[in-house]
Structures are given as structure tokens and as C-alpha cells.
Amino acid sequence: MVRVAILGATGYSAKEAIRLLLAHPHAQITALTTRQDDLPHLGDVHPSLRGRLDLRLENLNAAQLAERADCAFCCLPHAASAEVIKEILPLGMRAVDLSADYRLNDPAVYKKWYDHDHPDAARMAKTVYGLPELYRERIPKSQLVANPGCYPTSTILPLAPLLKAGLISPDGIIVDSKSGVSGAGRTPKLNFHYPEANESFSAYGVGTHRHMPEIDQVLSDFGGKTTEVIFTPHLVPMDRGILTTTYSTPTKPVDAATILAELRKFYANEPFVRVVDGLPTTKDVTNTNYCDLTARVVRGRVVTISVIDNLIKGAAGAAVQNFNLMYGFEETTAL
Structure with a gap:
């Protein structure tokens, strides 16, 4: 124990x-x-x-x-x-x-x-970056694991395999994320007060959000080429959940079937990533450790859509997943 x-x-x-x-x-x-x-x-x-x-x-x-x-x-x-x-x-x-x-x-x-x-x-x-889907082999022997941010998790999971395979360019990637209010934490702040946030939808931290360098670092490391994204987060009046849409340029003509096939191959043995045909919603993953993601090709651009529960796969669930790997327990235990 x-x-x-x-x-x-x-x-x-x-x-x-x-x-x-x-x-x-x-x-x-x-x-x-x-x-x-x-x-x-x-x-x-x-x-x-x-x-x-x-x-x-x-x-x-x-x-x-x-x-x-x-x-x-x-x-x-x-x-x-x-x-x-x-x-x-x-x-x-x-x-x-x-x-x-x-x-x-x-x-x-x-x-x-x-x-x-x-x-x-x-x-x-x-310190090991604790995203098991990318760095699983480094986690078990680590004394300290850095749990990923919620926005980075929802961004990195759809993009990393495509960068690694050379299917998309590391230049000019745009990331558009929407998060529920719990992502801001429990400490009261004016813009998260119910009358301010309810029935409203707002962008924040444009070009200044602290998760942007984290996303750049991991995608650059895993993809093998310097990557700098344009990341814009938004506040949605719901308790929990993140939906992230990314836009990138393919390195050669490609269709959605090819992109989906690469994602399915990469995540074939991953217990908490589900590559789906339809468009995922935040309710599909609420209170779970899953990331559901899909891809489309629109007017020559690769579009990915991913959803996670920001408090589970984006925080506590990922931490338990890392804990399981650190101590040699079945990765899905308690999840």
C-alpha cells in the first residue's frame, strides 16, 4: 500500500x-x-x-x-x-x-x-513530463513527474503523432481552445463570478497564456522540429470540460482518412485516447480520463478536434495515471 x-x-x-x-x-x-x-x-x-x-x-x-x-x-x-x-x-x-x-x-x-x-x-x-501517451517509458523510475496542463493535454495529443509522422508542418499551427470555468481554479475572481461568466463566451490570455510555451516545448521535443503555436483560450459558461480545435498545414496532399489512420495507429494501444469518426463533445468525456479526438481536412488544412475533462484527464486523472506507472500498478487502476 x-x-x-x-x-x-x-x-x-x-x-x-x-x-x-x-x-x-x-x-x-x-x-x-x-x-x-x-x-x-x-x-x-x-x-x-x-x-x-x-x-x-x-x-x-x-x-x-x-x-x-x-x-x-x-x-x-x-x-x-x-x-x-x-x-x-x-x-x-x-x-x-x-x-x-x-x-x-x-x-x-x-x-x-x-x-x-x-x-x-x-x-x-x-523532470519527466507526465504525458504517458508520449513519455511512458520515462515515468516508472522517476521520483518527480510534472503533470501536464489541461490545455496542453488537449492540444498535444492530436498534434504530436502528426508532427512525428511528418504529416503536418510545425509552422503556423493555430490552436483554439474552450474551457469550463473550473479550469480557473476555486479561488474567487471577478470574471468567473456567476453573473459575469453565465450567458457569456470570452477569449482571454491572447498571446500571453502560460500554457503556450509548454505546448511549444513538448511538440518541438516529440516532433523533432521547432514548433511555435498560436494559442487562444476561451472561457465557456459550463462547469468542466475542454474542447480544442487545431489548424495546421499538411506537408503533402492528404485526406482525412490518412490523418485518422495515423492517429489510430499511434493510439492503438492507449487505454485513454479514443480516435472517433464523429465530432466529439465535452459531455462524451465528462468525469472520465478519456481524450476523444478526430480530424478533418478542410480546404487544404488539417483540422483536429479533441475533448477532455479538464479536472480528470487534464489534472487529477492524469496524476493517478502517472502514479500507477510510477509504482508499477495497472495503468487504468481507479480510472
Whole structure:
């Protein structure tokens, strides 16, 4: 049995991680942390989990965490997560980091996009990017895995195989993503307030969203050629889910059947990627760890459409998937 601590247990991703791990036959949640002054019971923070786990959220230092847990699911904000991780790893703990702290390899790029120096810069380039469909062989021996962002997951999964196969050009890729409000986290903000977000549809972070360098880095690494996308996220008035549409230029004349065949070949043995003929919707994957995706060719451009649940495949579900690989459990356990 692997003892698990959930760091930053008040948020939406933490709630989903707890819910999934409670059904995991090889995991035992032994600690929940908060940076708040009060130490509430889990059932008061997440009422849907009342009666399922009798633990309070606590302020625990690194030594206390290492004594009580073998692995940490870090659901803390960026910078705060790295501050904790750099202390618990030398004590023998393993970690799946759901923040953005270890997704980027270059400290200078991190500083440009996050406006501060990285607290644990030396570890950045050594950390495995936890997208099993691309980097599965690197995950099992890792002490620390960087869980991918939700938007990058929905973007990388349809594009990476096509770049790897040389079917699309790495230049001029446009990514258009729409996310439910839970993607912004649980901390109240004016533009996510119900009267502001309901019955409205808005773009944000145009050219400045922090997931853009993450997408560029992974596609460049996996595809073998420098790739820079134009990424535009949108806020949709629904609780959860992401739908991402990408537009790219084929390297030679191609039809949709060829693109779909390549995607099906690449994901033939992947338990959580489903290549579908029809147009997928966010409801098709709600509360699951699946990514459903498809492709079309429209006026000489390759168009892909993918959907995920931003809190599961885009966060907690992917973290459990990585946890399973790290400890040698069946990858689909609890998912």
C-alpha cells in the first residue's frame, strides 16, 4: 500500500484526486495539507466527500510529510509547489506535481512567463513530463513527474503523432481552445463570478497564456522540429470540460482518412485516447480520463478536434495515471 499526501487539498483538482484515490486498491490517503490558518475537516471543505475519509487538512512541514506519506500529489499553486517539492524529495518521497513548476525545462523561459525566478531551477530539465501517451517509458523510475496542463493535454495529443509522422508542418499551427470555468481554479475572481461568466463566451490570455510555451516545448521535443503555436483560450459558461480545435498545414496532399489512420495507429494501444469518426463533445468525456479526438481536412488544412475533462484527464486523472506507472500498478487502476 502506497501512502499518499494531497498537498493543497482545498482545490478542485485535489478534490478529484482524493475521489479517485479513495477507489484505488493500492493507495491510502494519509495526509491532507492546507496553507490556511484554520484546519478544517475534509468533509467541510468538500461536502461531497463527507463520510469517505476522516482526515483534517493540516499545515505539515517536509519532515512530517515524509514520516506520514510515500508520495505527494502536489496541488499547490506554481512557485509554492516547488518550494515544498525541493524539501520532500531529498527525504525519499516521490511526487506528482499538478502545478506548472516543473513542466518547462528552461528557467529563463519560466521567468519570462511566470514573472519570477524558479525556486528549484536545477531540477527543471531533469523532470519527466507526465504525458504517458508520449513519455511512458520515462515515468516508472522517476521520483518527480510534472503533470501536464489541461490545455496542453488537449492540444498535444492530436498534434504530436502528426508532427512525428511528418504529416503536418510545425509552422503556423493555430490552436483554439474552450474551457469550463473550473479550469480557473476555486479561488474567487471577478470574471468567473456567476453573473459575469453565465450567458457569456470570452477569449482571454491572447498571446500571453502560460500554457503556450509548454505546448511549444513538448511538440518541438516529440516532433523533432521547432514548433511555435498560436494559442487562444476561451472561457465557456459550463462547469468542466475542454474542447480544442487545431489548424495546421499538411506537408503533402492528404485526406482525412490518412490523418485518422495515423492517429489510430499511434493510439492503438492507449487505454485513454479514443480516435472517433464523429465530432466529439465535452459531455462524451465528462468525469472520465478519456481524450476523444478526430480530424478533418478542410480546404487544404488539417483540422483536429479533441475533448477532455479538464479536472480528470487534464489534472487529477492524469496524476493517478502517472502514479500507477510510477509504482508499477495497472495503468487504468481507479480510472
